[in-house]
Amino acid sequence: xxxxxxxxxxxxxxxxxxxxxxxxxxxxxxxxxxxxxxxxxxxxxxxxxxxxxxxxxxxxxxxxxxxxxxxxxxxxxxxxxxxxxxxxxxxxxxxxxxxxxxxxxxxxxxxxxxxxxxxxxxxxxxxxxxxxxxxxxxxxxxxxxxxxxxxxxxxxxxxxxxxxxxxxxxxxxxxxxxxxxxxxxxxxxxxxxxxxxxxxxxxxxxxxxxxxxxxxxxxxxxxxxxxxxxxxxxxxxxxxxxxxxxxxxxxxxxxxxxxxxxxxxxxxxxxxxxxxxxxxxxxxxxxxxxxxxxxxxxxxxxxxxxxxxxxxxxxxxxxxxxxxxxxxxxxxxxxxxxxxxxxxxxxxxxxxxxxxxxxxxxxxxxxxxxxxxxxxxxxxxxxxxxxxxxxxxxxxxxxxxxxxxxxxxxxxxxxxxxxxxxxxxxxxxx
Numbered sequence: 133x134x135x136x137x138x139x140x141x142x143x144x145x146x147x148x149x150x151x152x153x154x155x156x157x158x159x160x161x162x163x164x165x166x167x168x169x170x171x172x173x174x175x176x177x178x179x180x181x182x183x184x185x186x187x188x189x190x191x192x193x194x195x196x197x198x199x200x201x202x203x204x205x206x207x208x209x210x211x212x213x214x215x216x217x218x219x220x221x222x223x224x225x226x227x228x229x230x231x232x233x234x235x236x237x238x239x240x241x242x243x244x245x246x247x248x249x250x251x252x253x254x255x256x257x258x259x260x261x262x263x264x265x266x267x268x269x270x271x272x273x274x275x276x277x278x279x280x281x282x283x284x285x286x287x288x289x290x291x292x293x294x295x296x297x298x299x300x301x302x303x304x305x306x307x308x309x310x311x312x313x314x315x316x317x318x319x320x321x322x323x324x325x326x327x328x329x330x331x332x333x334x335x336x337x338x339x340x341x342x343x344x345x346x347x348x349x350x351x352x353x354x355x356x357x358x359x360x361x362x363x364x365x366x367x368x369x370x371x372x373x374x375x376x377x378x379x380x381x382x383x384x385x386x387x388x389x390x391x392x393x394x395x396x397x398x399x400x401x402x403x404x405x406x407x408x409x410x411x412x413x414x415x416x417x418x419x420x421x422x423x424x425x426x427x428x429x430x431x432x433x434x435x436x437x438x439x440x441x442x443x444x445x446x447x448x449x450x451x452x453x454x455x456x457x458x459x460x461x462x463x464x465x466x467x468x469x470x471x472x473x474x475x476x477x478x479x480x481x482x483x484x485x486x487x488x489x490x491x492x493x494x495x496x497x498x499x500x501x502x503x504x505x506x507x508x509x510x511x512x513x514x515x516x517x518x519x520x521x522x523x524x525x526x527x528x529x530x531x532x533x534x535x536x537x538x539x540x541x542x543x544x545x546x547x548x549x550x551x552x553x554x555x556x557x558x559x560x561x562x
Contacts, residue, residue: 161280172303173192173389183381185460190373197366197369198270199270202274206229206354208353208489212489219282229277229278231339244263266320272295364504367509390471394471408430409489415490424487436476438475477533478536481536491550496543499542500542504539508535512524
Protein backbone atom coordinates (compact mmCIF):
# COMPACT_ATOMS: atom_id res chain seq x y z
CA UNK A 133 0.00 0.00 0.00
CA UNK A 134 1.50 3.34 -1.05
CA UNK A 135 1.89 6.14 1.42
CA UNK A 136 0.67 9.68 0.89
CA UNK A 137 4.28 10.83 0.56
CA UNK A 138 4.90 8.35 -2.25
CA UNK A 139 1.82 9.61 -4.07
CA UNK A 140 2.86 13.23 -3.89
CA UNK A 141 6.55 12.76 -4.64
CA UNK A 142 6.18 12.37 -8.44
CA UNK A 143 3.96 15.44 -8.54
CA UNK A 144 6.46 17.42 -6.46
CA UNK A 145 9.29 16.25 -8.68
CA UNK A 146 7.42 17.34 -11.81
CA UNK A 147 6.75 20.75 -10.26
CA UNK A 148 10.43 21.18 -9.45
CA UNK A 149 11.45 20.21 -12.97
CA UNK A 150 8.95 22.67 -14.40
CA UNK A 151 10.28 25.44 -12.15
CA UNK A 152 13.87 24.64 -13.16
CA UNK A 153 12.83 24.79 -16.80
CA UNK A 154 11.18 28.19 -16.38
CA UNK A 155 14.15 29.55 -14.43
CA UNK A 156 16.51 28.20 -17.09
CA UNK A 157 14.68 30.07 -19.81
CA UNK A 158 14.64 33.10 -17.55
CA UNK A 159 18.40 32.93 -17.11
CA UNK A 160 18.86 32.42 -20.85
CA UNK A 161 16.68 35.43 -21.60
CA UNK A 162 18.52 37.57 -19.08
CA UNK A 163 21.82 36.42 -20.54
CA UNK A 164 20.67 37.56 -23.98
CA UNK A 165 19.44 40.88 -22.55
CA UNK A 166 22.64 41.35 -20.57
CA UNK A 167 24.86 40.68 -23.55
CA UNK A 168 22.82 43.06 -25.69
CA UNK A 169 23.00 45.89 -23.16
CA UNK A 170 26.68 45.21 -22.55
CA UNK A 171 27.47 45.21 -26.26
CA UNK A 172 25.56 48.46 -26.81
CA UNK A 173 27.34 50.20 -23.94
CA UNK A 174 30.79 48.99 -24.98
CA UNK A 175 30.22 49.85 -28.62
CA UNK A 176 28.98 53.36 -27.84
CA UNK A 177 31.79 53.99 -25.32
CA UNK A 178 34.44 53.03 -27.87
CA UNK A 179 32.77 54.91 -30.71
CA UNK A 180 31.99 58.21 -28.98
CA UNK A 181 34.58 58.77 -26.25
CA UNK A 182 34.09 59.72 -22.60
CA UNK A 183 32.12 62.99 -22.80
CA UNK A 184 29.65 61.83 -25.50
CA UNK A 185 29.27 58.51 -23.70
CA UNK A 186 28.25 60.50 -20.63
CA UNK A 187 25.45 62.12 -22.66
CA UNK A 188 24.32 58.71 -23.91
CA UNK A 189 24.35 57.47 -20.30
CA UNK A 190 22.03 60.29 -19.23
CA UNK A 191 19.56 59.19 -21.91
CA UNK A 192 19.98 55.58 -20.75
CA UNK A 193 19.14 56.32 -17.10
CA UNK A 194 16.15 58.44 -18.22
CA UNK A 195 14.88 55.44 -20.16
CA UNK A 196 15.27 53.43 -16.95
CA UNK A 197 12.89 55.80 -15.15
CA UNK A 198 10.25 55.59 -17.88
CA UNK A 199 10.64 51.82 -18.10
CA UNK A 200 9.89 51.52 -14.40
CA UNK A 201 6.81 53.71 -14.74
CA UNK A 202 5.53 51.29 -17.37
CA UNK A 203 6.36 48.25 -15.28
CA UNK A 204 4.72 49.64 -12.17
CA UNK A 205 1.46 50.50 -13.88
CA UNK A 206 1.23 47.77 -16.52
CA UNK A 207 3.35 44.66 -16.17
CA UNK A 208 4.12 44.33 -12.45
CA UNK A 209 0.40 43.83 -11.65
CA UNK A 210 0.26 41.41 -14.60
CA UNK A 211 3.05 39.31 -13.09
CA UNK A 212 1.54 39.26 -9.60
CA UNK A 213 -2.07 38.50 -10.56
CA UNK A 214 -1.90 36.66 -13.88
CA UNK A 215 1.05 34.27 -13.55
CA UNK A 216 -0.06 30.71 -14.22
CA UNK A 217 -3.75 31.56 -14.79
CA UNK A 218 -5.94 30.05 -17.56
CA UNK A 219 -5.02 31.10 -21.08
CA UNK A 220 -8.18 33.11 -21.69
CA UNK A 221 -7.62 35.22 -18.58
CA UNK A 222 -3.97 35.71 -19.48
CA UNK A 223 -4.73 36.86 -23.02
CA UNK A 224 -7.33 39.36 -21.90
CA UNK A 225 -4.97 40.74 -19.25
CA UNK A 226 -2.01 40.94 -21.66
CA UNK A 227 -4.04 42.92 -24.22
CA UNK A 228 -4.82 45.58 -21.62
CA UNK A 229 -1.40 45.53 -19.92
CA UNK A 230 0.51 45.85 -23.20
CA UNK A 231 -1.86 48.62 -24.26
CA UNK A 232 -1.09 50.41 -21.00
CA UNK A 233 2.66 50.08 -21.62
CA UNK A 234 2.26 51.44 -25.15
CA UNK A 235 0.22 54.36 -23.83
CA UNK A 236 2.84 55.18 -21.21
CA UNK A 237 5.51 55.11 -23.91
CA UNK A 238 3.55 57.46 -26.15
CA UNK A 239 2.72 59.92 -23.37
CA UNK A 240 6.15 60.10 -21.74
CA UNK A 241 7.88 59.80 -25.10
CA UNK A 242 6.05 62.92 -26.23
CA UNK A 243 7.11 64.76 -23.08
CA UNK A 244 10.71 63.65 -23.58
CA UNK A 245 10.64 64.81 -27.19
CA UNK A 246 9.39 68.28 -26.22
CA UNK A 247 11.93 68.55 -23.41
CA UNK A 248 14.76 67.53 -25.71
CA UNK A 249 13.82 70.10 -28.33
CA UNK A 250 13.65 72.77 -25.64
CA UNK A 251 17.01 71.83 -24.11
CA UNK A 252 19.08 71.87 -27.26
CA UNK A 253 22.84 71.74 -26.91
CA UNK A 254 24.59 68.38 -26.58
CA UNK A 255 21.96 66.69 -24.40
CA UNK A 256 18.72 67.87 -26.05
CA UNK A 257 18.92 65.94 -29.35
CA UNK A 258 19.64 62.68 -27.50
CA UNK A 259 16.55 63.15 -25.33
CA UNK A 260 14.39 64.08 -28.33
CA UNK A 261 15.41 60.86 -30.09
CA UNK A 262 14.77 58.89 -26.91
CA UNK A 263 11.21 60.26 -26.90
CA UNK A 264 10.69 58.95 -30.43
CA UNK A 265 11.71 55.38 -29.61
CA UNK A 266 10.21 55.04 -26.12
CA UNK A 267 6.91 53.43 -27.27
CA UNK A 268 8.86 50.66 -29.01
CA UNK A 269 11.19 50.11 -26.06
CA UNK A 270 8.33 49.80 -23.57
CA UNK A 271 6.29 47.55 -25.85
CA UNK A 272 9.18 45.12 -26.24
CA UNK A 273 9.62 44.98 -22.48
CA UNK A 274 5.90 44.36 -21.97
CA UNK A 275 5.96 41.28 -24.22
CA UNK A 276 8.79 39.81 -22.15
CA UNK A 277 6.76 40.21 -18.97
CA UNK A 278 3.71 38.72 -20.63
CA UNK A 279 5.56 35.61 -21.79
CA UNK A 280 7.09 34.97 -18.38
CA UNK A 281 3.69 35.35 -16.71
CA UNK A 282 2.49 32.54 -18.96
CA UNK A 283 5.55 30.42 -18.18
CA UNK A 284 6.70 30.78 -21.81
CA UNK A 285 10.22 32.01 -21.17
CA UNK A 286 11.40 30.56 -24.47
CA UNK A 287 9.37 33.16 -26.36
CA UNK A 288 10.88 35.98 -24.30
CA UNK A 289 14.35 34.61 -25.07
CA UNK A 290 13.63 34.46 -28.80
CA UNK A 291 12.27 38.01 -28.70
CA UNK A 292 15.45 39.32 -27.08
CA UNK A 293 17.53 37.46 -29.64
CA UNK A 294 15.57 39.16 -32.43
CA UNK A 295 16.39 42.52 -30.83
CA UNK A 296 20.07 41.58 -30.64
CA UNK A 297 20.20 40.57 -34.29
CA UNK A 298 18.42 43.77 -35.37
CA UNK A 299 20.93 45.82 -33.35
CA UNK A 300 23.87 44.76 -35.53
CA UNK A 301 22.99 46.61 -38.76
CA UNK A 302 21.47 49.48 -36.75
CA UNK A 303 24.72 50.06 -34.85
CA UNK A 304 26.75 49.89 -38.06
CA UNK A 305 24.64 52.67 -39.55
CA UNK A 306 24.93 54.71 -36.33
CA UNK A 307 28.71 54.37 -36.43
CA UNK A 308 28.82 55.96 -39.88
CA UNK A 309 26.78 58.89 -38.57
CA UNK A 310 28.91 59.11 -35.42
CA UNK A 311 26.56 61.00 -33.06
CA UNK A 312 24.74 60.27 -29.80
CA UNK A 313 21.24 60.73 -31.35
CA UNK A 314 22.12 58.22 -34.07
CA UNK A 315 23.02 55.59 -31.49
CA UNK A 316 19.83 56.27 -29.50
CA UNK A 317 17.72 55.84 -32.64
CA UNK A 318 19.58 52.66 -33.59
CA UNK A 319 19.03 51.19 -30.13
CA UNK A 320 15.32 52.06 -30.07
CA UNK A 321 14.68 51.25 -33.72
CA UNK A 322 15.95 47.70 -33.28
CA UNK A 323 13.66 47.39 -30.23
CA UNK A 324 10.75 48.26 -32.53
CA UNK A 325 11.58 45.20 -34.63
CA UNK A 326 11.45 42.99 -31.53
CA UNK A 327 8.23 44.65 -30.34
CA UNK A 328 6.55 43.90 -33.68
CA UNK A 329 7.77 40.32 -33.48
CA UNK A 330 6.32 40.02 -29.96
CA UNK A 331 2.92 40.94 -31.40
CA UNK A 332 3.29 38.12 -33.92
CA UNK A 333 4.48 35.66 -31.25
CA UNK A 334 1.53 36.26 -28.96
CA UNK A 335 -1.18 36.93 -31.52
CA UNK A 336 -2.52 39.56 -29.11
CA UNK A 337 -3.20 43.13 -30.16
CA UNK A 338 -2.40 45.73 -27.47
CA UNK A 339 -5.60 47.49 -26.38
CA UNK A 340 -4.91 51.16 -25.77
CA UNK A 341 -8.59 51.59 -24.95
CA UNK A 342 -8.24 49.08 -22.12
CA UNK A 343 -5.56 51.06 -20.33
CA UNK A 344 -7.96 53.07 -18.20
CA UNK A 345 -9.82 49.96 -17.01
CA UNK A 346 -6.52 48.22 -16.28
CA UNK A 347 -5.27 51.12 -14.16
CA UNK A 348 -8.58 51.29 -12.28
CA UNK A 349 -8.79 47.57 -11.55
CA UNK A 350 -5.20 47.27 -10.35
CA UNK A 351 -4.74 50.62 -8.66
CA UNK A 352 -4.19 48.94 -5.28
CA UNK A 353 -0.94 47.48 -6.65
CA UNK A 354 -0.14 49.62 -9.67
CA UNK A 355 0.19 53.03 -8.06
CA UNK A 356 2.30 51.72 -5.19
CA UNK A 357 4.52 49.84 -7.63
CA UNK A 358 4.72 53.02 -9.73
CA UNK A 359 6.06 55.03 -6.80
CA UNK A 360 8.33 52.18 -5.79
CA UNK A 361 9.79 51.69 -9.28
CA UNK A 362 10.18 55.39 -10.03
CA UNK A 363 11.89 55.99 -6.70
CA UNK A 364 14.35 53.27 -7.68
CA UNK A 365 15.17 54.45 -11.19
CA UNK A 366 14.64 58.10 -10.24
CA UNK A 367 17.33 57.74 -7.60
CA UNK A 368 19.74 56.55 -10.30
CA UNK A 369 18.80 59.49 -12.47
CA UNK A 370 19.23 62.02 -9.65
CA UNK A 371 22.58 60.52 -8.82
CA UNK A 372 23.67 60.74 -12.48
CA UNK A 373 22.50 64.34 -12.89
CA UNK A 374 23.95 65.35 -9.53
CA UNK A 375 27.26 63.65 -10.27
CA UNK A 376 27.43 65.48 -13.58
CA UNK A 377 26.80 68.80 -11.85
CA UNK A 378 29.24 68.17 -8.98
CA UNK A 379 32.12 66.43 -10.78
CA UNK A 380 31.34 66.78 -14.50
CA UNK A 381 29.54 64.86 -17.23
CA UNK A 382 32.66 62.77 -17.79
CA UNK A 383 32.18 61.30 -14.30
CA UNK A 384 28.80 59.92 -15.41
CA UNK A 385 30.59 58.11 -18.22
CA UNK A 386 33.18 56.72 -15.79
CA UNK A 387 30.49 55.33 -13.47
CA UNK A 388 28.60 53.89 -16.42
CA UNK A 389 31.81 52.31 -17.70
CA UNK A 390 32.42 50.63 -14.34
CA UNK A 391 28.83 49.43 -14.27
CA UNK A 392 29.22 47.99 -17.75
CA UNK A 393 31.96 45.74 -16.41
CA UNK A 394 29.28 44.34 -14.08
CA UNK A 395 26.77 44.50 -16.93
CA UNK A 396 25.54 40.90 -16.84
CA UNK A 397 24.46 41.25 -13.22
CA UNK A 398 23.05 44.77 -13.49
CA UNK A 399 20.88 43.73 -16.43
CA UNK A 400 19.83 40.65 -14.49
CA UNK A 401 18.77 42.80 -11.54
CA UNK A 402 16.83 45.19 -13.77
CA UNK A 403 14.78 42.43 -15.36
CA UNK A 404 14.78 39.90 -12.54
CA UNK A 405 11.10 40.30 -11.79
CA UNK A 406 10.39 38.71 -15.18
CA UNK A 407 11.22 35.36 -13.59
CA UNK A 408 11.38 35.62 -9.83
CA UNK A 409 8.07 37.25 -8.99
CA UNK A 410 6.17 34.69 -11.06
CA UNK A 411 8.16 31.83 -9.51
CA UNK A 412 7.79 33.22 -5.99
CA UNK A 413 4.03 33.42 -6.57
CA UNK A 414 4.01 29.77 -7.65
CA UNK A 415 6.05 28.76 -4.58
CA UNK A 416 3.57 30.64 -2.42
CA UNK A 417 0.66 28.75 -3.91
CA UNK A 418 2.22 25.29 -3.72
CA UNK A 419 4.49 25.42 -0.65
CA UNK A 420 4.11 28.75 1.18
CA UNK A 421 6.43 27.69 4.00
CA UNK A 422 9.29 27.55 1.48
CA UNK A 423 8.97 31.14 0.25
CA UNK A 424 11.56 32.53 2.67
CA UNK A 425 14.14 29.92 1.72
CA UNK A 426 13.43 30.46 -1.99
CA UNK A 427 14.05 34.20 -1.62
CA UNK A 428 17.22 33.68 0.42
CA UNK A 429 18.70 31.30 -2.15
CA UNK A 430 17.73 33.69 -4.92
CA UNK A 431 19.26 36.79 -3.33
CA UNK A 432 22.30 35.03 -1.90
CA UNK A 433 23.07 33.38 -5.22
CA UNK A 434 23.05 36.70 -7.05
CA UNK A 435 25.23 38.39 -4.46
CA UNK A 436 27.77 35.57 -4.56
CA UNK A 437 27.85 35.57 -8.35
CA UNK A 438 28.41 39.34 -8.45
CA UNK A 439 31.32 39.05 -6.00
CA UNK A 440 32.91 36.28 -8.06
CA UNK A 441 32.57 38.29 -11.25
CA UNK A 442 34.00 41.41 -9.62
CA UNK A 443 36.93 39.40 -8.30
CA UNK A 444 37.60 38.11 -11.80
CA UNK A 445 37.54 41.67 -13.19
CA UNK A 446 40.36 42.66 -10.84
CA UNK A 447 42.56 40.17 -12.69
CA UNK A 448 41.86 41.59 -16.15
CA UNK A 449 45.07 42.98 -17.74
CA UNK A 450 45.09 46.67 -18.60
CA UNK A 451 45.46 46.03 -22.32
CA UNK A 452 42.40 43.79 -22.36
CA UNK A 453 40.43 46.45 -20.53
CA UNK A 454 41.48 49.10 -23.04
CA UNK A 455 40.38 46.80 -25.84
CA UNK A 456 36.88 46.65 -24.32
CA UNK A 457 36.29 50.20 -23.02
CA UNK A 458 38.97 52.23 -24.77
CA UNK A 459 39.80 55.48 -22.95
CA UNK A 460 37.05 54.84 -20.37
CA UNK A 461 38.90 51.79 -18.95
CA UNK A 462 41.59 53.54 -16.88
CA UNK A 463 39.09 55.54 -14.82
CA UNK A 464 36.44 52.83 -14.65
CA UNK A 465 38.86 50.13 -13.47
CA UNK A 466 39.52 52.06 -10.26
CA UNK A 467 35.86 51.66 -9.30
CA UNK A 468 35.52 47.89 -9.75
CA UNK A 469 35.56 47.10 -6.01
CA UNK A 470 32.88 49.60 -4.83
CA UNK A 471 30.65 48.96 -7.85
CA UNK A 472 30.90 45.20 -7.29
CA UNK A 473 29.93 45.59 -3.63
CA UNK A 474 27.00 47.76 -4.65
CA UNK A 475 25.74 45.21 -7.16
CA UNK A 476 26.15 42.39 -4.62
CA UNK A 477 24.14 44.33 -2.03
CA UNK A 478 21.40 45.07 -4.55
CA UNK A 479 21.33 41.41 -5.63
CA UNK A 480 20.82 40.25 -2.06
CA UNK A 481 17.91 42.66 -1.67
CA UNK A 482 16.11 41.51 -4.82
CA UNK A 483 15.46 38.13 -3.20
CA UNK A 484 13.41 39.80 -0.47
CA UNK A 485 11.78 42.13 -3.02
CA UNK A 486 10.51 39.15 -5.03
CA UNK A 487 8.97 37.68 -1.88
CA UNK A 488 7.17 40.90 -0.99
CA UNK A 489 5.83 41.20 -4.54
CA UNK A 490 4.56 37.63 -4.49
CA UNK A 491 2.83 38.25 -1.17
CA UNK A 492 1.18 41.36 -2.58
CA UNK A 493 2.65 43.33 0.36
CA UNK A 494 2.74 46.54 -1.67
CA UNK A 495 2.94 48.85 1.37
CA UNK A 496 5.97 47.10 2.82
CA UNK A 497 7.57 46.87 -0.61
CA UNK A 498 7.03 50.59 -1.15
CA UNK A 499 8.50 51.53 2.23
CA UNK A 500 11.56 49.38 1.60
CA UNK A 501 12.16 50.87 -1.83
CA UNK A 502 11.71 54.46 -0.67
CA UNK A 503 14.23 53.92 2.12
CA UNK A 504 16.70 52.27 -0.28
CA UNK A 505 16.29 55.07 -2.83
CA UNK A 506 16.92 57.80 -0.28
CA UNK A 507 20.05 55.98 0.87
CA UNK A 508 21.18 55.65 -2.74
CA UNK A 509 20.87 59.35 -3.52
CA UNK A 510 22.39 60.49 -0.22
CA UNK A 511 25.26 58.01 -0.50
CA UNK A 512 25.94 58.71 -4.18
CA UNK A 513 25.84 62.50 -4.01
CA UNK A 514 27.28 62.81 -0.52
CA UNK A 515 30.20 60.65 -1.57
CA UNK A 516 30.68 62.78 -4.70
CA UNK A 517 30.91 65.96 -2.61
CA UNK A 518 33.46 64.38 -0.26
CA UNK A 519 35.63 62.38 -2.68
CA UNK A 520 34.48 62.89 -6.27
CA UNK A 521 33.66 59.96 -8.54
CA UNK A 522 35.24 57.32 -6.30
CA UNK A 523 33.42 58.70 -3.25
CA UNK A 524 30.11 58.43 -5.11
CA UNK A 525 30.79 54.77 -5.94
CA UNK A 526 31.66 53.91 -2.32
CA UNK A 527 28.65 55.84 -1.04
CA UNK A 528 26.35 53.81 -3.29
CA UNK A 529 27.96 50.57 -2.12
CA UNK A 530 27.18 51.44 1.51
CA UNK A 531 23.66 52.54 0.57
CA UNK A 532 22.76 49.29 -1.18
CA UNK A 533 23.88 47.30 1.87
CA UNK A 534 21.61 49.33 4.15
CA UNK A 535 18.72 49.07 1.69
CA UNK A 536 19.08 45.31 1.40
CA UNK A 537 18.87 44.93 5.18
CA UNK A 538 15.58 46.86 5.24
CA UNK A 539 14.13 44.72 2.43
CA UNK A 540 14.82 41.56 4.42
CA UNK A 541 13.41 42.98 7.65
CA UNK A 542 10.15 43.80 5.87
CA UNK A 543 9.95 40.37 4.24
CA UNK A 544 10.39 38.68 7.61
CA UNK A 545 7.60 40.81 9.07
CA UNK A 546 5.33 40.14 6.08
CA UNK A 547 5.83 36.39 6.38
CA UNK A 548 4.94 36.53 10.09
CA UNK A 549 1.80 38.58 9.43
CA UNK A 550 0.56 36.44 6.58
CA UNK A 551 -2.72 34.73 7.41
CA UNK A 552 -3.24 31.08 6.34
CA UNK A 553 -6.73 31.87 5.09
CA UNK A 554 -5.37 34.36 2.56
CA UNK A 555 -2.15 32.80 1.29
CA UNK A 556 -1.89 34.61 -2.04
CA UNK A 557 -3.06 37.84 -3.66
CA UNK A 558 -6.38 37.51 -5.40
CA UNK A 559 -6.12 36.24 -8.97
CA UNK A 560 -8.32 38.16 -11.34
CA UNK A 561 -10.03 36.06 -13.99
CA UNK A 562 -11.60 38.73 -16.08
